Amino acid sequence: MVDIDFIVDIFSTKMKMFRASFFILSVLWIVSCKRPEDSTSHGRVTITADESLQPMLDQVYQAYEHTFPETHFDVRYLPEHQAAAFMLKDSARLAFVTREFTAEEQKVFKSKGIKYNPQHIATDGVALLINRSNPDTLITLDQISGIFKGTIKRWGQLGSANHAEDIVLVFDNANSSNLNFIMKKFGLSDVKGLNIFSAGSNKKVIEYVKQHPNALGFIGVSWISDGEAPLTAELSQGLRVMGVAEKPNPAKEDYYQPFQDDLKWRRYPLHRKVYVISREMHSGLGSGLVNYIMRDVGSLVIEKCGLWPAKPFNREVILKKEI
Known part of the structure; x- marks a missing residue:
């Protein structure tokens, strides 16, 4: 004769196992459906x-x-x-x-x-800034190279008889992209012995140049290139952006500034x-x-x-x- 209690126990055990399995599968399904930590939209x-x-x-x-x-x-x-x-x-x-x-x-x-x-x-560029009172608005790559190699130290050596002060080179930071780019562009291993001032940020480079007629500042062009941004208009007051020529003996039309059209066609020599x-x-x-x-x-x-x-x-x- 079949033991009814034995059959009931087996059935009860299987039901418990089924419920446990169902619970585990449910948890796994919920976990698998859980929203990922981040996606393109959240x-x-x-x-x-x-x-x-x-x-x-x-x-x-x-x-x-x-x-x-x-x-x-x-x-x-x-x-x-x-x-x-x-x-x-x-x-x-x-x-x-x-x-x-x-x-x-x-x-x-x-x-x-x-x-x-x-x-x-x-395509970006490194812009060269000078004080508005500085008449030297044009410079060649050879002249920039001379400044960083120490053969050109005064503004008067760039052709300005009315501005003979020493050139102060102004960067945002010693490890910034602006200085790294210039060093690579002109094959420099270090800048020891140069008259360099580290302002701390691109914005502070702009502020320093505004206050010092002998400064030559180097900044990322996006700080002054958005004509619709109020900050751009504010920062650009009291400054000049130098035109740069790649040719050693350029005509006036060989100088380019780091603005959009000349960045687009890679005409500005300090584009990056x-x-x-x-x-x-x-x-x-x-x-x-x-x-x-x-x-x-x-x-x-x-x-x-x-x-x-x-x-x-x-x-x-x-x-x-x-x-």
């Missing part, structure tokens, strides 16, 4: 950039946040070398810089299995590329911002800032012929 990440790029990047990421209200970027503006290091140690998702990473920096990516893929997003470098390995918020710049209206924001986007936004105009 989340919070840290990005870093050289301070010379701040006016451009501020407008780009703020436009993205306005488009996707559930996103937020914590931005750290640092000297370029520190900005790169901050991202390499996984303290930031993206780095906006004006150079590609060195071989040593790329090794960090390789050691962590991250694909190194720098994206060129814009702006890159964004990502350590993101999933389709997250960092990828969303990069795509916004490269494939969406983010390039229009860059263009508005006075720089030239690597991939200009394609604006189509359809003309219909009325019959």
Whole structure:
């Protein structure tokens, strides 16, 4: 005769196992359906950039946040070398810089299995600023090279009989992209012995030049290139932007200033590329911002800032012929 209690016990045990299995599967399903930490349309990440790029990047990421209200970027503006290091140690998702990473920096990516893929997003320039009272508004690359190699030390050596003071070179920071670019451009290994003043930021470079007629300031052009920004108008007062010529004996038309058309056609001799470098390995918020710049209206924001986007936004105009 079949033991009914035994059968009941077996059935009860199987039901308990089924319920336990169902509970575990339900939990796994809920976990698998849980919203990821960040995506292209929501989340919070840290990005870093050289301070010379701040006016451009501020407008780009703020436009993205306005488009996707559930996103937020914590931005750290640092000297370029520190900005790169901050991202390499996984303290930031993206780095906006004006150079590609060195071989040593790329090794960090390789050691962590991250694909190194720098994206060129814009053409920028290093602008040379002088006080409005300074009559020397034109300079050649050879003359700039002479200043940094110590053969030209006074404004009078640049042809100004009425302005014979020593030239004071003004940069934002000793590790900034502006100084690094100039050193690389003119093959300098160091700047020891030069009359250099470190102001602390691009904005403070502008303020110093306004107050010192003998100063020659170096800043990222986005600080003065957005004609619609109130800050640009305020900062540009009391300044002149020097025209720079590549030829050693230039005609007047050979001098160019670091503004949009001459950046677009690479006529301004001190133009440079702006890159964004990502350590993101999933389709997250960092990828969303990069795509916004490269494939969406983010390039229009860059263009508005006075720089030239690597991939200009394609604006189509359809003309219909009325019959």
